[in-house]
Amino acid sequence: MSLLPSRGGGQAEPTRAAARTAARPQAVIHDSGQALRLRSLDATAVACGLRPGDALTDARARVPDLQVHREAPELEAALLASLADWCDRYTPLVALEAPDRLVLDITGCAHLHGGEAGLMADALARLQRQGFAVRAAIADTAAATRGLACHATSVQQPGVLVPEGEVRKALAPLPLAALGIAPEAVAALSAVGLTRIADILGQPRAPLAARYGLELLRRLDQALGEAGESISPRLAPPLILAERRLFEPVARLEDIEAILLSLGGQVSDALERRVEGGRLFEFTLFRVDGHVQRLMVGTSRPLRGGAALLSLFRQKLKADEGALEAGFGFDLLRLAVLEAQSFTPHQTSLEGGCLEGGCLGGGSFGGAGEDATTDLAGLVDRLGARLGLARVARFMPVDHHLPEARVHLVPAASVADAALAWDCEPRPGGEAPLTRPLRLLVPAEPVDAVAIVPEGPPLRFRWRRALYRVARSEGPERLAPPWWLGAGGAGRLPETPGEPVHMPTRDYYRIEDEEGRRFWIYRDGLYERETADPRWFLQGVFA
Amino acid sequence: MPVSPPAARAGKPARVDLAGKPAQAKSDTGQDKAGASDRVRLGVPEVDGLMACGAGLALGALHEIGADESRDCGAVSGLGLAFVAAVARSRPGQVLWACDPMVRREAGLPHAPGLWQFGLDPARIILVLARRPEEALWAMEEGARCPALAAVVGEFHGFVRALDLTASRRLSLRAQESGVPVFLLRHGAVAEPGAALTRWRAAPAASGPVSLAPGGSEPGMGRHPFIGLSRWRAALDRNREGSSARLTLEWSHAASRLAAPAASDALVSATAAGPDPAAAGGELVAFPGRRAG
Numbered sequence: 104m105s106l107l108p109s110r111g112g113g114q115a116e117p118t119r120a121a122a123r124t125a126a127r128p129q130a131v132i133h134d135s136g137q138a139l140r141l142r143s144l145d146a147t148a149v150a151c152g153l154r155p156g157d158a159l160t161d162a163r164a165r166v167p168d169l170q171v172h173r174e175a176p177e178l179e180a181a182l183l184a185s186l187a188d189w190c191d192r193y194t195p196l197v198a199l200e201a202p203d204r205l206v207l208d209i210t211g212c213a214h215l216h217g218g219e220a221g222l223m224a225d226a227l228a229r230l231q232r233q234g235f236a237v238r239a240a241i242a243d244t245a246a247a248t249r250g251l252a253c254h255a256t257s258v259q260q261p262g263v264l265v266p267e268g269e270v271r272k273a274l275a276p277l278p279l280a281a282l283g284i285a286p287e288a289v290a291a292l293s294a295v296g297l298t299r300i301a302d303i304l305g306q307p308r309a310p311l312a313a314r315y316g317l318e319l320l321r322r323l324d325q326a327l328g329e330a331g332e333s334i335s336p337r338l339a340p341p342l343i344l345a346e347r348r349l350f351e352p353v354a355r356l357e358d359i360e361a362i363l364l365s366l367g368g369q370v371s372d373a374l375e376r377r378v379e380g381g382r383l384f385e386f387t388l389f390r391v392d393g394h395v396q397r398l399m400v401g402t403s404r405p406l407r408g409g410a411a412l413l414s415l416f417r418q419k420l421k422a423d424e425g426a427l428e429a430g431f432g433f434d435l436l437r438l439a440v441l442e443a444q445s446f447t448p449h450q451t452s453l454e455g456g457c458l459e460g461g462c463l464g465g466g467s468f469g470g471a472g473e474d475a476t477t478d479l480a481g482l483v484d485r486l487g488a489r490l491g492l493a494r495v496a497r498f499m500p501v502d503h504h505l506p507e508a509r510v511h512l513v514p515a516a517s518v519a520d521a522a523l524a525w526d527c528e529p530r531p532g533g534e535a536p537l538t539r540p541l542r543l544l545v546p547a548e549p550v551d552a553v554a555i556v557p558e559g560p561p562l563r564f565r566w567r568r569a570l571y572r573v574a575r576s577e578g579p580e581r582l583a584p585p586w587w588l589g590a591g592g593a594g595r596l597p598e599t600p601g602e603p604v605h606m607p608t609r610d611y612y613r614i615e616d617e618e619g620r621r622f623w624i625y626r627d628g629l630y631e632r633e634t635a636d637p638r639w640f641l642q643g644v645f646a
Numbered sequence: 647m648p649v650s651p652p653a654a655r656a657g658k659p660a661r662v663d664l665a666g667k668p669a670q671a672k673s674d675t676g677q678d679k680a681g682a683s684d685r686v687r688l689g690v691p692e693v694d695g696l697m698a699c700g701a702g703l704a705l706g707a708l709h710e711i712g713a714d715e716s717r718d719c720g721a722v723s724g725l726g727l728a729f730v731a732a733v734a735r736s737r738p739g740q741v742l743w744a745c746d747p748m749v750r751r752e753a754g755l756p757h758a759p760g761l762w763q764f765g766l767d768p769a770r771i772i773l774v775l776a777r778r779p780e781e782a783l784w785a786m787e788e789g790a791r792c793p794a795l796a797a798v799v800g801e802f803h804g805f806v807r808a809l810d811l812t813a814s815r816r817l818s819l820r821a822q823e824s825g826v827p828v829f830l831l832r833h834g835a836v837a838e839p840g841a842a843l844t845r846w847r848a849a850p851a852a853s854g855p856v857s858l859a860p861g862g863s864e865p866g867m868g869r870h871p872f873i874g875l876s877r878w879r880a881a882l883d884r885n886r887e888g889s890s891a892r893l894t895l896e897w898s899h900a901a902s903r904l905a906a907p908a909a910s911d912a913l914v915s916a917t918a919a920g921p922d923p924a925a926a927g928g929e930l931v932a933f934p935g936r937r938a939g
Contacts, residue, residue: 478794479740486774486785494775498758498768510758515772523769528762532900536873541723541764543757560870569717574852576870615873619850621720643757646724646764646876646897 127170132159142174146236146258176202186230187337188395191387192435193222195341198334204252206245206334223262233393237261243270245334246325250274250281271327275301282322288315300326341385341439343377345369352391352432356420359388359427359436363416366438367409373440380405380446386416388427389435396427401492403483403516405446412438418488483515492516499523504582505609506642507545536577536613540623540643550624552639557630560612564624566641571616578612579626607633613645621645684825686736688729690895692906698887703729703844705737706825708818710842713849716803716834719753721848721878724764726831728897728904730797731766733827735902739796741766742789744774744782748803753833765902770796779806783813790820790828801831805838814840837883845884851877851894854907875899877907 128148130141139159141148151166162169179202187205190197193216196208209222216222219241230237240251242265254277255263265273274281277300279289292315297303303311303323312320324330345366353359363386374381382405386398400415420427486495496512499522503509513522531537552564560576584606607628615621623643628634687694687702694702703709711726713719734741743756758768776782782800789798798821802809814830818841821828830842837845854874876899881892896907 478792482742482788482792482794483772485788490774490776490781490785494777496773496775498761498771498773500758506757506759510768512773512775520769525758525762525768528759530763530765530899535900537760537763537876537899539759539763540720540757541727541760542719542754543760544754567717573870575873577872613873614870615853617852619721619852619877620717621850621853621873621876643760644720644723644753645760646720646727646878 127168128153128166129170129172130162131172131174133174179203184337185393185395186235188397189389189393190226191338191395191437192389193226195338195344196334196336197338199337204249206248208245208334208336209241220264223264227262229393231261239263241265242273243267244326244328245332246283246322247274247327249283250277250326254278254281271304274326275299275304279303282319282326284319284322288319291315292319339441341441342443343370343373343381343440344437345373345439346435346437349434349436352434353436354429354432356427359433360413360417362436363438364409364413366436367412370412370438370440371407371409374407374443374446377443378445378447379443380407381440381443382406383440383442384412384415385439385441387437387439388433389437390429391431391434394428394430399441400488401516403480403487405444406484407446415484415488418485422489487514487516497523498525500525500528505584506539506543506582507547537645538580538613540621541646542644544642544644547625547640547642550639550641552624552626554626558610560614561624561639564639564641566622571620571622573614574617575615576612577614579610580612581608581610582625583608607637611642686732686827688732689903690906692891692893693882693895693904696882696885696888696891697844703732703827704887705733705827706822707843708814708821708828708830708841710814710830710832710840710845711848712830712832712835712837712845713847714834714836716752718848718850719749719833721850722831722833723753723756724876724897725846725848725878725880725895726799726829727761727764727766728895730799730829731764731902732904733797734766734770737796739770739794741771741797741799742774742785742792742795743771743799744776744785744789744801746776746779746782746800746802746806748779749801749833750775752803753801763899764897765899778808780808783808783817786817786828787820790817790826791824793824793826795826798826798828799831800828801833802835803833804835806835811839811841814842818842842884843886844882847881847883849879849881851879853877854896 126147128151129145130148130153131143132139133142134140141153141155141157141159141162143155144153148166148169151169153162153166153169159171183199183201183203183205187197187199190205190207194207194209194212198206198208200206209219213219213222216225223239223241227237227239238252238256238261240248240255240263242248242251242263247265247270251263251265251273255273263273278298279292279300279302280286281300292298292303297306300323303319308320321330325332347362347366353362370381370384382402384400384402386400388396388398390396398416398419400412400419402415406412483495492514495515497515497518499511499513499518501509501511548566550564550566552561554561560578561573563570563572565571609625609627610629611623611625613621613623621644622641623645624639624641626637626639628637630637684705685697685699685701685703686705694700697703709729711722711729713722730741745755756768756771756773758771761768761771774782774785776785779802782802786798786800789795800817809830817828817830820826830840837847854877856872856874875896877894877896879892880895882890884890893906896905897903898905
């Protein structure tokens with residue numbers, strides 16, 4: 104079953120305001136290339152006799168005080184997306200169909216809102232109160248609701264509810280355009296006198312398919328439920344969901360936190376039954392005026408427990424203060440688990456106390472190694488919740504010779520210790536020198552260097568406008584890019600925008616200036632073989 | 647063990663040398679077996695002797711290492727990491743390393759293969775890439791509350807308004823409560839008042855000699871001799887536990903050990919009273935640190 108706000112519903116701001124004032128006829132125009140044409144109209148404009156598709160010049164002549172707005176597809180898309188967000192309150196399966204249609208799969212959800220009729224009435228009333236002109240239909244199939252919402256509704260009766268199994272009867276009187284077929288096909292059918300769906304329902308299928316294509320029959324079957332059609336929901340449905348609807352909106356942070364705590368308890372119970380812990384949680388706040396805010400929190404290990412969740416969301420709220428705009432308050436709060444993982448609690452004491460969600464409050468001093476890992480995971484979670492998980496990183500080795508590609512920073516919450524083994528890296532012993540710098544500048548900074556021998560180490564160089572005289576040097580260490588990226592590479596891949604155009608061989612020198620600063624600089628390109636005028640770069644700083 | 651009971655901390659400090667083995671302390675009560683300790687020896691008698699009881703750098707305290715010029719970031723990182731490596735050898739757990747965005751721009755990020763060669767396992771580092779200095783400070787404070795960490799490192803560049811006396815006092819208190827040492831690395835900033843237990847200034851120094859052939863002349867390539875072990879001129883210009891000092895320190899990465907090289911002249915010129923800051927750098931100033939106020 105689905106529910107459809109129809110044309111006029113997903114309009115950009117101008118029409119929304121117009122519905123409130125309704126003093127002058129309003130229209131959104133569309134530039135078709137040859138002429139400006141009306142695209143959508145408000146009720147007053149329709150009453151004046153205008154129709155979508157009329158040329159703007161004609162319309163102006165007939166209705167001089169017509170107020171015109173240019174279409175703004177991005178704004179409309181954003182508005183429709185925010186409406187889809189809002190529709191999340193009815194079902195997690197909301198599909199967005201640009202430019203102005205939402206399809207909701209309300210299977211199994213309707214009873215929560217007073218049945219199908221109650222749900223539709225509620226949605227229509229709330230959306231109309233927000234200033235939208237909206238039409239809706241509930242039927243067995245998505246294709247049927249699209250047709251019904253566009254062609255079976257009127258201003259007086261914006262919602263159509265087709266009881267189960269009566270789709271065929273409801274669709275029969277509708278024009279063929281309600282099937283969503285191409286206008287040429289509609290015109291071709293009407294040329295032989297077939298204008299309504301009823302006209303083709305009884306016809307033999309083979310001749311119809313032969314003359315008007317398989318598309319017509321496919322659409323018809325989809326509308327009648329004889330062929331399947333899947334909608335693509337905007338957001339993945341959550342694994343577990345707990346929500347609280349409020350008769351009286353709440354705006355105080357304390358109230359929200361109290362509700363979050365109790366929702367966290369419900370979610371944790373559900374997780375416990377599945378012997379799982381959540382890795383990604385989403386807290387959604389629906390404001391009374393239709394605005395929807397989402398807070399997401401990821402964790403480094405499976406977690407459950409209301410208090411632990413609350414403390415993570417508190418960090419999130421603290422990170423960007425004032426992010427939560429309560430306005431007139433929230434009337435629906437929802438906590439969802441988007442990702443979960445199996446999680447067996449550890450018994451930590453003889454009394455049967457369980458370790459649930461760790462000790463996020465500030466460190467426990469009880470046990471041994473177990474506590475230390477929990478402490479650390481809690482710390483990573485707290486930091487990640489406030490700064491963003493990607494900003495709490497660890498060094499992962501990458502099998503690559505170029506220094507800037509040797510290390511990959513991965514979120515600490517999502518990486519196993521085993522992936523971070525650096526043992527394979529050689530460690531110079533005795534007096535063997537350090538060959539890799541302690542700090543790496545990314546990107547490497549160009550320097551003006553003077554070398555006596557073209558292929559030798561530099562004598563002096565200028566970095567960040569200061570001159571350095573080289574007192575000691577070691578090298579070169581020659582690092583070449585992979586052959587498929589190299590300057591003379593035979594099997595060169597076609598150039599993509601992100602790919603460096605020219606990657607010559609590098610000769611690295613470790614140098615020390617007269618004052619004892621140690622740097623890592625390289626000459627970009629082999630002299631006279633790859634480039635006539637090699638450039639120098641400073642890439643690293645040694646201890 | 648991350649946490650040392652307050653009683654042990656207040657009493658006679660146990661000693662741990664760089665290899666992580668408890669030194670032959672006289673009162674080996676068994677607590678030392680678990681590694682309970684609030685000090686770490688750096689292995690340089692000249693430095694260890696400057697601290698209380700002559701027992702080395704205090705854990706559970708704030709230590710600051712800085713330099714006036716941002717181009718001396720290598721010396722600051724080197725000296726700081728030498729301390730961190732010494733701590734990481736004696737304490738289990740991870741090292742939380744918070745970076746201010748300006749440091750990432752001016753001095754770059756720590757390079758994992760370089761850390762490995764220097765003597766600190768990159769797998770033990772959790773890097774926090776803060777967007778603002780305030781965030782980095784907050785992360786450091788959270789880290790200093792977590793006894794499971796081996797150490798907390800925070801890097802800042804230039805004058806940071808958020809890093810005032812209150813902030814450093816808070817860090818210092820957190821470190822005392824949890825026993826986790828906190829190292830504050832300040833690049834391109836003049837010394838400011840703070841609550842740090844020790845404050846070091848790091849300056850580059852010519853590296854040690856290379857002696858591949860015993861008795862022979864210094865080996866080299868063309869006109870340049872080779873580079874030896876990393877050395878820095880370190881000035882301990884504030885020490886709440888003892889006197890200040892200036893000395894040249896050398897890092898032997900193979901042994902993960904600090905040393906005061908014997909060859910260099912005027913090693914220790916300990917001034918009995920008052921700070922004696924290092925002389926400002928040369929006349930060529932690339933990016934001088936913004937002066938406070």
